[in-house]
Amino acid sequence: MLPIAAQISNLFCKIPGRTYLLLAIVIFATANSVLRKLTELGANHLIDGRNPISFCNVLFAGNLCAVLVLILIYGKQWTPQTLRQLSWSDWVGLSGVALLSGALAPALTFMALDLTMVNNVILIGRIEPPLILALSVLILRERVNPWVVAGAVFSFIGVILTLLIPEPGEKMLEMGMGFNLGKGELMAAGGAISLAVSTVISKVKLRQISLAIFTIFRTGTGLVVFFVIVFKLFGPSHFMDVFAPFVWQWMILYGALIVVGGQLCWFQGLKKTGASDVSLASSFSPIAGILAAYLILGEVPTLPQYIGGSIIILGIILNQIGVQKKTAHFH
Numbered sequence: 274m275l276p277i278a279a280q281i282s283n284l285f286c287k288i289p290g291r292t293y294l295l296l297a298i299v300i301f302a303t304a305n306s307v308l309r310k311l312t313e314l315g316a317n318h319l320i321d322g323r324n325p326i327s328f329c330n331v332l333f334a335g336n337l338c339a340v341l342v343l344i345l346i347y348g349k350q351w352t353p354q355t356l357r358q359l360s361w362s363d364w365v366g367l368s369g370v371a372l373l374s375g376a377l378a379p380a381l382t383f384m385a386l387d388l389t390m391v392n393n394v395i396l397i398g399r400i401e402p403p404l405i406l407a408l409s410v411l412i413l414r415e416r417v418n419p420w421v422v423a424g425a426v427f428s429f430i431g432v433i434l435t436l437l438i439p440e441p442g443e444k445m446l447e448m449g450m451g452f453n454l455g456k457g458e459l460m461a462a463g464g465a466i467s468l469a470v471s472t473v474i475s476k477v478k479l480r481q482i483s484l485a486i487f488t489i490f491r492t493g494t495g496l497v498v499f500f501v502i503v504f505k506l507f508g509p510s511h512f513m514d515v516f517a518p519f520v521w522q523w524m525i526l527y528g529a530l531i532v533v534g535g536q537l538c539w540f541q542g543l544k545k546t547g548a549s550d551v552s553l554a555s556s557f558s559p560i561a562g563i564l565a566a567y568l569i570l571g572e573v574p575t576l577p578q579y580i581g582g583s584i585i586i587l588g589i590i591l592n593q594i595g596v597q598k599k600t601a602h603f604h
Contacts, residue, residue, distance in 0.1 A: 298554050
């Protein structure tokens with residue numbers, strides 16, 4: 274009779290890789306809506322007139338919880354021997370990815386959520402795959418088939434149309450165009466660009482670095498950098514409520530389930546599946562995100578989001594055709 278821990282481990286090992294990928298996509302897709310819901314909850318439980326679940330507090334406390342959980346899971350792999358195996362170039366690459374995907378991208382996304390609709394953040398975030406493709410072709414000289422290129426172009430057009438098409442009854446701006454482009458949309462785009470650049474750096478520099486070192490270093494460095502920048506810009510009073518019990522009862526759940534749970538499911542899925550499965554799972558992300566915004570926040574998509582989202586989905590379908598053709602070619 275195996276110990277209970279071993280039985281649980283065997284049970285998780287039997288779960289198909291596609292299931293892990295889909296779980297990760299669902300978790301990531303609901304993250305923005307859950308985050309907005311938590312800030313609304315905090316607004317109903319003010320501390321001396323302040324919202325204790327501010328975006329800064331969520332990012333700091335959530336990532337701190339995530340670092341603690343990751344250390345519990347992977348801490349034993351952080352040995353002097355494994356660290357000495359990393360070159361100076363590896364540490365530079367790790368630092369770049371940590372700053373972009375661990376600090377800058379989340380901060381921009383969180384600020385975008387404070388300024389615009391969740392659906393806008395989700396759809397504008399779809400510029401990330403076309404940017405990764407373009408950078409991979411230009412910098413890494415990767416070869417891609419026409420279907421994948423067409424999918425990326427359509428996805429990018431869908432994002433642009435989401436911003437360009439005015440909502441019914443909306444007045445045109447002085448520029449003569451119906452730009453739905455404000456600070457929130459720009460920050461969402463900035464977050465997506467940061468993630469795209471960090472992904473390309475990861476492809477070039479971090480392929481041989483263990484998951485344990487990568488996840489802890491990225492999350493921990495992002496946490497420290499974010500704290501230092503906010504501390505310098507706004508002072509210590511900005512984090513006055515970060516250790517309030519009300520904040521932490523939600524942040525433990527958010528950090529463990531959303532931040533760590535999503536990452537672990539995603540990386541476990543990557544180990545057990547191929548590129549086509551990963552691409553297929555990722556294609557459900559915008560649909561799952563918009564559905565989550567509707568179910569959790571009651572946020573109904575606008576006309577520009579319907580039109581732009583439909584073209585993005587067409588781009589995703591074209592991309593899937595390209596991925597399947599590429600996979601079939603290799604087999």
